[in-house]
Amino acid sequence: MRLFEYQAKQLFKQYGLPVPKAVLVHDLDGVRGALASLTLPVAIKSQVLAGGRGKAGGIALVDDPGQAEREASRIFGLSIGGEKPDSLLVEESYPHVNEMYLSVSLDRGDRAFVTIAASAGGINVESMAGKVIRKISLDGIDASFAAEVASLLRLPPDQSSQFASILLSLERLAREKECELAEINPLAVGKDGTLMPLDAKVIIDDNALFRHPEFAKLHPEDEFEGEASRQGFAFVRLGGDIAVVGNGAGLVLSTLDLVGDAGGNPACFLDLGGGAQQERIEAALRLVNRLPGVDRILINIYGGITRTTDVAAGINTVLAEGVVKPVYARVSGAEEDEARRLLAGTPVRMYRTAPEAVEAVVKGA
């Protein structure tokens, strides 16, 4: 789960990391109120989870109240990677002479947590020059580890000690809150040499959330995503007109590729999960059937532990409830002939293979 910048910065404060003075606002009145307690110039920063908000115009630096309101109003109207900002962080700008980079993250390939640090920041971590990468023990780091990383960056002595203490705090935060990523980019160096995190990116390990109930209520949930997660489905909205439903993440992912290759636009990715039973098929169909934008429904089931006859019975139940958008189904595996017989005479279009079903659903035939 990715946190909004303001949430990540609240965590930073809890862990003793410095952050610029800022106020979170939800409307233009809020902006006016915030300016009363902050010193201009300020940065107005959209609070969205999508990447690339700077490039999308989601951040503005302003010098006076009038400009602040105009920019805030403009940013509230933006859609950044499909996301409309519900809130803005109005933050005092921090004059600085250099930008550094620091993160603690999971290195999947090396199967370890690492810290990455660079004395010159940038957008792209991959191509950062002179970056330092060090593996981190699951039990944490000590002051000498932090001092070593700082010395490798060749910082002046006063910055070096600040850096080491920031790394220690960030690592403790990442470990205790079980982050996949805790990142400061940029870590600004002020004119007087004081280090200040200007942005904060934190991603919590979803699978560890049961140990961190404090994060449970942080995110406003999309109605459909909320419903899907209560049902235990893996669900992603994609914005097209063909709902894609199947059993198994890889199978549904490969079905999205077939749809995309055939020129179709998936409306969603819905993985029923393993061993899906009749009620789950029904719940999934009801959900995608009322998802805005959905025109047709594609079902791709490879029956194994999931019984194809359960799938057919589930489709029939939902059909009997009334209007259902056109269903194109590929149901394969054990007992598929029986499943086919259960669906004979219904409006469901049945196909033997996934490519055949995809071709038909994309054409809308």
Place this chain on the structure above:
Amino acid sequence: MMLPKEGDPILVQNMPGKYGRLHTRLMLDYGTNVAAGTAPGKGGQSVEGVPVYNTVAEAVQKTGAKASVCFVPAEFMLAAGEEALSAGIRLLVIITEHVPIRDELRLLQLAESRGASIIGPNCPGLIIPSQKVKLGIMPAPSFSPGRVALYSRSGTLTYEIAGQLTSAGFGQSVAVGIGGDPINGTTPVEWMDHVQAMEDTSAVVAVGEIGGDAEERLARHIEKSGYSKPIVAYIAGRHAPKEKKMGHAGAIIYGDYGTADSKIRALKAAGVRVASTPAEVPALLKQALS
């Protein structure tokens, strides 16, 4: 990695749970010697005629099991895995989904220090058709004995592709789901090295998906090691959006990291034939073997 042979005793952890029960029966039906189960406080019960013990140590002592299949809920998986590895289990198959990353890493460290292997978590397990060995949840009819080794990061896609291989006359020497999490107990590189040494295997099918750089690492390894067995790969997620978890915790693209295109490019450059759909796999395999 020590793979079990026909008749080797197998342990099932949390056997009396819903999935433990179901799959104990299906593994027994396949011909696998499920010799013991465990569940704390449920010692003395039996499931499908298989005795259940309170601890792994007791079950190992009674049966000599060296491999275990875990149906333990995610929040207890770290403790269950530590118990199994400490009791001498050498192959730990973790079916459980949603195990926290740091718990997986701790188990991996313990396994390494004891010379044991982990498959999963969040995986369908392992099947060796010629040995009637099934340590997991895959549907048996999709698989048949043969000379192709199959690995995959996804469950159902493993069954789908195994089913197509089986229909096309390509049986499998071994098929494994390595798991859909960001961390795999056994990586593609480790798995492919194991398969390279298997005499009963003449080709490999590698099924990957978006997220991480396991396939890029595999491609580099294939080039560097001069991998000798023909490989056909399939990578799911060419049309997946960025920054979204696509069902599996590990199936996520960050920026340009983890895209299907990068993986496909790397594998092709290493001489691997890459299928653009699961249905293409058998035809490419036929080509590779001719």
